[in-house]
Amino acid sequence: MSDLDKINSIFNAKIDSVKTKIDLQNIKTEFFGKNGQITQQFKKLGSLDQNKRKEFASNLNKIKDDLTTQIEQKNLEIENFEINEKLKNEKVDITLPARTYQKGKIHPVSQVIDEITSIFSELGFTVAEGPDVETEYNNFTALNTPEDHPARDMHDTFYLEKNKKLLLRTHTSPVQIRAMLSGKPPFKIIVPGRTYRCDSDQTHAPMFHQLEGLHIDKKITMGHLKGCLDYFIKEFFEVKNIKMRFRPSHFPFTEPSAEVDIGYKIENEKIVIGEGDKWLEILGCGMVHPNVLINAKVNPKKYQGFAFGMGIDRLAMLKYGINDLRAFFETDFRWLNHFGFDPLDVPTNYRGLSK
Numbered sequence: 001m002s003d004l005d006k007i008n009s010i011f012n013a014k015i016d017s018v019k020t021k022i023d024l025q026n027i028k029t030e031f032f033g034k035n036g037q038i039t040q041q042f043k044k045l046g047s048l049d050q051n052k053r054k055e056f057a058s059n060l061n062k063i064k065d066d067l068t069t070q071i072e073q074k075n076l077e078i079e080n081f082e083i084n085e086k087l088k089n090e091k092v093d094i095t096l097p098a099r100t101y102q103k104g105k106i107h108p109v110s111q112v113i114d115e116i117t118s119i120f121s122e123l124g125f126t127v128a129e130g131p132d133v134e135t136e137y138n139n140f141t142a143l144n145t146p147e148d149h150p151a152r153d154m155h156d157t158f159y160l161e162k163n164k165k166l167l168l169r170t171h172t173s174p175v176q177i178r179a180m181l182s183g184k185p186p187f188k189i190i191v192p193g194r195t196y197r198c199d200s201d202q203t204h205a206p207m208f209h210q211l212e213g214l215h216i217d218k219k220i221t222m223g224h225l226k227g228c229l230d231y232f233i234k235e236f237f238e239v240k241n242i243k244m245r246f247r248p249s250h251f252p253f254t255e256p257s258a259e260v261d262i263g264y265k266i267e268n269e270k271i272v273i274g275e276g277d278k279w280l281e282i283l284g285c286g287m288v289h290p291n292v293l294i295n296a297k298v299n300p301k302k303y304q305g306f307a308f309g310m311g312i313d314r315l316a317m318l319k320y321g322i323n324d325l326r327a328f329f330e331t332d333f334r335w336l337n338h339f340g341f342d343p344l345d346v347p348t349n350y351r352g353l354s355k
């Protein structure tokens with residue numbers, strides 16, 4: 001038997017038992033690798049006589065082609081086998097019931113914060129934030145709130161330490177101090193956030209949300225304050241001619257101070273905002289007291305401005321007809337499904353009055 005015949009019969013004996021790609025790779029190397037049996041034969045060619053070389057080369061090429069074809073065929077066989085195995089093992093059971101997905105809802109408080117923020121951003125306000133745990137100084141003292149003010153009482157405020165230095169902020173107003181101390185005037189910010197008071201009934205919760213506003217610049221007057229809040233309230237409630245009044249009031253951190261009421265009436269047991277002869281208080285405001293500016297390292301001879309604070313939950317209840325504040329914080333999914341908003345809902349004020 002010639003060398004080539006031998007190689008051929010060894011190959012034939014081996015190829016039949018090949019089952020995997022690794023087996024096949026081994027055979028390839030054994031015959032066609034650097035020192036493979038066929039490769040060796042090619043190396044021999046150069047040392048053969050001219051007349052023998054031609055015949056040998058033609059036989060060798062034939063064998064080479066034949067073995068290569070067999071390897072390719074085997075490769076196809078293995079691939080088909082593997083695909084069939086995969087299909088057998090990975091078949092999808094379409095009789096299984098589909099998974100159910102629950103779509104989340106945006107909480108009315110978050111929705112209203114987004115709406116308010118987008119209205120004030122149109123007026124050039126940016127959003128600032130502060131911590132829920134405040135110092136007594138920022139929450140009261142720097143805001144010109146005297147030692148004997150009732151808001152400082154243990155019954156009204158959650159103190160975190162016996163010596164009263166830290167507390168859960170009772171309003172978002174301390175962020176006025178933080179913002180002014182950490183920057184230079186002018187300031188034009190709104191501050192949404194959680195606030196805390198020892199209070200709980202149908203319209204009061206120990207944790208609730210406020211939104212503070214502060215605008216300090218060189219020539220800010222009460223006229224700006226009125227214009228700003230007038231614009232906001234009309235945009236927010238989407239009512240063009242809203243009845244609104246500024247009622248004189250008192251806050252330690254503003255002078256003069258006012259509370260803003262809007263007109264309303266009850267029609268078919270539903271509240272109608274903007275008309276009627278009843279008044280509803282919705283926010284406090286005023287011109288920032290010079291003592292507050294001094295405490296926040298702003299020169300009151302050069303700068304002045306206004307501030308306001310409103311209850312976000314209250315505004316959400318009014319706008320969306322929700323009558324129990326406590327439901328906001330009970331995390332009842334059925335409630336959220338009813339009163340919540342779809343994530344892709346365009347905030348209602350995008351269709352607002354000014355557009």
Ligand code: DAH
Pocket residue numbers: 170171172173212213251253254283284285286306307308309310
């Ligand atoms: N901080 C006040 C409160 O919680 C609300 C308030 C009133 C904020 C007047 C202000 C303001 O900025 O000027 O009742």
